[in-house]
Amino acid sequence: MSEDSSTDEVLRALAEPRRRGILRLVAQDELSAGEIAAAFDVSRTAISQHVTVLKNAGLLAERRDGTRRLYRARPEGLDGVRAFLDGMWGDALDTARRLVEAERGLSDDEEGRHAV
Template sequence: MAEDEQVDEALRALAEPRRRAILRLVAHDELAAGEISAAFEVSRTAISQHLTVLKQAGLLTERRAGTRRLYRAQPEGLAGLREFLDTMWSDALDVGRRLVEAERQDAAEDAA
C-alpha cells in the first residue's frame, strides 16, 4: 500500500470514536476480542467489524492462541500518519514565523 493510501486508511479508521477507544485499550496490553467487547455497550459483531477496520488500516495486530484472538496496537501503523501531521505542523509554524517577521518588518518601516 502506498504511503498516502496508508495515511488515508489510518485517518478513516481513527475517525470513529470507538476505534480510537479500542486502540487505547490495546495500546499497552494484548487483549482478547471478548475482553475488548466487554468494554463497550455494543454487540460483539460491531466490535469485530471495528477490529477488522483497524487491522486493515495496519493499526492492530491479531494473534491466535487456541480459539482466542488476541489484539495489540501496532504503533508502526501510525508512522505515516505521524509523519504527515509533523510535516503539516512544521509547515504551519514556518508560515506563522514568516507572518510575524513580515509584520515586524512592516512595523519597522512604518517607524522609520
C-alpha cells in the same frame, strides 16, 4: 498502497469513537475479542467489524494463542499520520516565521546574515 492512501485509511479508522476506544484498551494490554467486546455496549459482531477495520489500517496486530485471537495496538501504524501532522506543523511554523520577518521588514537574506 501509497503512503497517502494508507494515512487516509488510518484517519478513517480513527474517525469512529469506538475504534479509538478499542485502541486505548489494547494500547497497554493484549486482549481477546471477547475481552474487548465486554468493554462496549454493542454486539460482538460489531466489535469484530471494528477490529477488522483497525487491523486493515495497520493499527492492530493479531496473535493466535490456541483457539484465541489476541489483539494489541501497533503504534507504528500511526507513523504516516505523525509524518502528515509533523509536515503541517513545520509548514505552519515556517509560514509564521516568514510573517514575523515580513512584519519586521527582514528578508530571508537579511535573516540568514543575522543568524551567522
